[in-house]
Amino acid sequence: MKYIVAIIQPDCLNAAMDELGKQGVDLVTVTEVMGHGRQKGEAQVYRGHKEAGRLLRKIKLEIAVNDDYVDKTISAITTATRTEQIGDGKIFVLPLEQCARIRTGEVGPVAIG
């Protein structure tokens, strides 16, 4: 099991959800966050919006998946969010020790989705 954390541009959220859905990945946590990458938040123009200041608005996706879903989750997010411009985002893959569905008491891979 893996826990995938993706930081993406807010304008790409709907496209990312659509691509993930096509791959059967429908369970996701979405958070509005602030961040900066290598450019340290220097002013950027993104799809017509000028973003200024050290911290820029981003969206964080958190997705717990079984191992056979890792590659398709990464490629779905990448397909939906890559513009080849700075600030497109980043995807982190973390080991996931355990998952429990509270309602049923199921634990392990069966509880993920």
Ligand SMILES: Nc1ncnc2c1ncn2[C@@H]1O[C@H](COP(=O)(O)OP(=O)(O)OP(=O)(O)O)[C@@H](O)[C@H]1O
């Ligand atoms: N090493 C990191 N640790 C934690 N968060 C990060 C890291 N790198 C990027 N992020 C988060 O991802 C967001 C998007 O990063 P960004 O796409 O700008 O990465 P980058 O490494 O600067 O690549 P690029 O040169 O393509 O812009 C940042 O605003 C920040 O929230």
Ligand SMILES: [Mg+2]
């Ligand atoms: Mg950057």
